[in-house]
Each structure stands twice: as C-alpha cells, then as structure tokens.
Amino acid sequence: MLISALHHVALICSDYARSKHFYTQVLGLPVIAEAYRAARDSYKLDLALPGGGQLELFSFPDPPPRPSYPEACGLRHLAFEVADIDAAVAALQGHGVTVEPVRVDEYTGRRYTFFADPDALPLELYERASD
Structure with a gap:
C-alpha cells in the first residue's frame, strides 16, 4: 500500500x-x-x-464530549501551517479567539502556538520554514 x-x-x-x-x-x-x-x-x-x-x-x-484534559488516547490536535504566525495570531485574536503564547519547537526551531475550536478541540498553528 x-x-x-x-x-x-x-x-x-x-x-x-x-x-x-x-x-x-x-x-x-x-x-x-x-x-x-x-x-x-x-x-x-x-x-x-x-x-x-x-x-x-x-x-x-447530543454527541458525547471529547476528553482533552488530561489528554486522552487518539487524535491529539490538528495543525495548520501558516506563513506568518504573528499575523495569524493577530487575526484569531481579532475574532476573540484565545491563543497561547507562541513557542519554538525545540527540534525544528519553528514557531508554533495552540488555540481551540468552539468545542475545545486543540488546534495548532505551525509557522512554515523560511525559504
């Protein structure tokens, strides 16, 4: 396959x-x-x-709630790649979305952050590597 x-x-x-x-x-x-x-x-x-x-x-x-905290087995989060994480964070915050502080991935050196959808599903923004 x-x-x-x-x-x-x-x-x-x-x-x-x-x-x-x-x-x-x-x-x-x-x-x-x-x-x-x-x-x-x-x-x-x-x-x-x-x-x-x-x-x-x-x-x-009436779907059952998704266990997130503590983290449950299964899909952990969805990650979306963005070109400019600062602009993406500002756009989300402009819509009233709470965004965690931007961090740096210790393995890739790329910047990322988390936020949640309306059902508290964890979503991630991951900044595209610069060319």
Missing part, C-alpha cells in the same frame, strides 16, 4: 452553526459542499484545505 496524501479529517461538533462560522469565517476555509441528512438529523460540511485536503464537519444530536 502506498498512501499518496491525507484526504480529509472529520470532526463532530456540538453546535453546527457556531462551528461552521468558526471554520469558514474565522479560519477562512472555503465550502466545497454542504448537506443535511434527515435520516441522521445531521449536517455534513466539506471544507477545502490548502494543498488539496479536506476537513469534514459533522453534527449529530
């Missing part, structure tokens, strides 16, 4: 409208497709990620 790329990451949200706003308006991800699935009482929103991947946003009635 040869994996050629990451196709998508799927997230389940507790408040579809709030999460749709966050991912499309705050993070600026373009909508590919949106569907309401009546049999599941669920929305599915496909969002485009730079580089061709996708983020799938699902809503289901």
Whole structure:
C-alpha cells in the first residue's frame, strides 16, 4: 500500500452553526459542499484545505464530549501551517479567539502556538520554514 496524501479529517461538533462560522469565517476555509441528512438529523460540511485536503464537519444530536484534559488516547490536535504566525495570531485574536503564547519547537526551531475550536478541540498553528 502506498498512501499518496491525507484526504480529509472529520470532526463532530456540538453546535453546527457556531462551528461552521468558526471554520469558514474565522479560519477562512472555503465550502466545497454542504448537506443535511434527515435520516441522521445531521449536517455534513466539506471544507477545502490548502494543498488539496479536506476537513469534514459533522453534527449529530447530543454527541458525547471529547476528553482533552488530561489528554486522552487518539487524535491529539490538528495543525495548520501558516506563513506568518504573528499575523495569524493577530487575526484569531481579532475574532476573540484565545491563543497561547507562541513557542519554538525545540527540534525544528519553528514557531508554533495552540488555540481551540468552539468545542475545545486543540488546534495548532505551525509557522512554515523560511525559504
């Protein structure tokens, strides 16, 4: 088997409208497709990620909370690469998003920080290496 790329990451949200706003308006991800699935009482929103991947946003009635603290086994966080971490942090803060202080990765020397989506899913900004 040869994996050629990451196709998508799927997230389940507790408040579809709030999460749709966050991912499309705050993070600026373009909508590919949106569907309401009546049999599941669920929305599915496909969002485009730079580089061709996708983020799938699902809503289901009363999903259980995601254990984050202490960290649970499974997906730890999603990381988004940015060209200018200071500008990205300022943009997030302009939308009222709390962002942790920027740190430097001890192994790569690159700058990064964490913030959370509306359901407290940990998200990371990782600064692209300068050319």
